[in-house]
Amino acid sequence: xxxxxxxxxxxxxxxxxxxxxxxxxxxxxxxxxxxxxxxxxxxxxxxxxxxxxxxxxxxxxxxxxxxxxxxxxxxxxxxxxxxxxxxxxxxxxxxxxxxxxxxxxxxxxxxxxxxxxxxxxxxxxxxxxxxxxxxxxxxxxxxxxxxxxxxxxxxxxxxx
Numbered sequence: 808x809x810x811x812x813x814x815x816x817x818x819x820x821x822x823x824x825x826x827x828x829x830x831x832x833x834x835x836x837x838x839x840x841x842x843x844x845x846x847x848x849x850x851x852x853x854x855x856x857x858x859x860x861x862x863x864x865x866x867x868x869x870x871x872x873x874x875x876x877x878x879x880x881x882x883x884x885x886x887x888x889x890x891x892x893x894x895x896x897x898x899x900x901x902x903x904x905x906x907x908x909x910x911x912x913x914x915x916x917x918x919x920x921x922x923x924x925x926x927x928x929x930x931x932x933x934x935x936x937x938x939x940x941x942x943x944x945x946x947x948x949x950x951x952x953x954x955x956x957x958x959x960x961x962x963x964x965x966x967x
Contacts, residue, residue, distance in 0.1 A: 829877050837898055
């Protein structure tokens with residue numbers, strides 16, 4: 808596996824997509840742009856350690872979203888959505904394109920579910936439910952959600 812090598816078409820490079828564990832999905836201008844696998848998982852980000860501003864957006868090209876995910880060792884049937892960061896001026900379509908790519912990767916890997924900790928208060932329980940996520944393992948300071956598949960993937964996920 809070549810780390811940091813962009814994958815531009817998830818279906819064409821299906822074998823490479825299925826093998827990777829720690830990845831970054833990038834979407835631009837409302838469309839999937841690339842997937843890059845990394846040798847180590849995404850654990851924490853600089854804004855979490857050093858909160859310099861209340862409103863954080865990455866620097867870089869306009870309308871770009873990066874979604875970090877891990878496939879934890881010992882839990883090969885699950886993906887963990889670890890972190891999402893967008894540049895200033897990112898559109899809703901760009902954000903949704905990154906999530907749709909994650910669903911496609913889950914279908915290729917035959918993943919049972921995706922889990923996340925929704926730390927952003929703008930992600931309401933109602934919005935998460937509308938997108939197919941349901942509350943999971945309630946904790947005092949965390950809002951954990953799960954998106955279950957168990958072989959039933961969204962219509963846009965072509966796995967053939």
